[in-house]
Amino acid sequence: MNTGFDTPLSGLSPAGSASLAHQVMDRIAYRAIILGLALLPFMMWRFHPDIQFTLGDGCFAVGLVFALMSGRLNLNPFAGLTAWWILAFCLMLLALGVSSLVNGDPLRFAVVGSQYLFAYLVLPYFIFGRSRAELWRFITISVGIVVLAELFSIVMYYLYGDVPFGLAWINHNFVTGAQRLGSFFGSANRNAAVISLALPFVLFFIRTGYWPLWIGLIGAAILGLALILTASVTGLISSSVALLVFVVAAYGWRAWKPMAAGAALLLVAFAAGFTLPQSFEERVLGAVESGDISSAGTYSGRMDLIEEALEISDDTNILGLGADQFRAVSDGEAPVHNAFLLIWTEGGLFALLGWCFALGLFAFVAVKAFAADRTAGALALSIGFVFVIVASASTHMYARLWVVPLLFAMRIGILALVRR
16 A cells, blocks of 8 residues: 655656645744744844844744745735834834934944844744744744743752852853843843733733633743842833733723732742842832832933933934944943934934834724724733833844734734734
């Protein structure tokens, strides 16, 4: 009996060979995307230390090439808003490019512009060119890997966190000198921001039943403990906002139930002997108790940069300084940690309008999705709030760490509208 496994490749018809080649390329693209998502937390694993192109990005690039070859692209990832999404980023990048050509360094724009182009205008076309089942698998992997990375980081923190340079073999800021958990992200604040973007998805999985309740609760507990170990004020604020927005939006007048359950779990944890790390008490609780947030780490230095950016923005309404040029003119020789002001000063007012227009499109999808599917809308709203908070305390927002959760939330919102 011929099972088909012994059929020589040369015996296939031209159509059969083409079909087989198409399937092979499609599977390679699929696995490359999965690997890219699995490597998202490891942003310090870069091909070049000065360029934000990680091993995960390399996998995405491979996935893009084979998705093109197999034709697995979604040319309309955001339905009727796709053209507007493209227009928003074209406006932003055009303004930033002209500013760089006139006032800055075109080579720096080539780097920064390509980062935004790849993150916001290329990724959606091949990541969302898959079935819904594969999309859910992508989301599960991207969230699950963050939870697993934080679990590993917590274990290493308690085993070796107090040993000087004990975890430098992973990266120098895996645990900072102030005993804050930076994990694989190389920064405690960045780690906290990633946690705040992952939390709404865990709540979404619990609410929809996609994850069993016990898995969801364990995942939320892991992320919560890791957040405390980061001792990040911004992370605590963004995570609190994310939790509050999601619970209120998803549960409505019954929101008090999950809130009460969460409070009860915290009381049980403290009753069982859990104590806050010293870094959290000094950095976060100290600022809360004194009512002076400037006492929380580098806040005062960042405010100085923001004030300087506001002064510079008076002269950048038409043309900006050019990509990556803020640090060149700043007294602090550093970029302002506010993506809105950074885009304004480097790209001019039109670049800022393009950026805000894109975020406005996301907000539109979130609000419309809430009317069609309360849980999907709650996810989009919470991710939107977190993204804006993180962007208000960060430099350029093109790292795939930030972009992928935003894109996933927007895609879920779009799918909720399509189902209606």
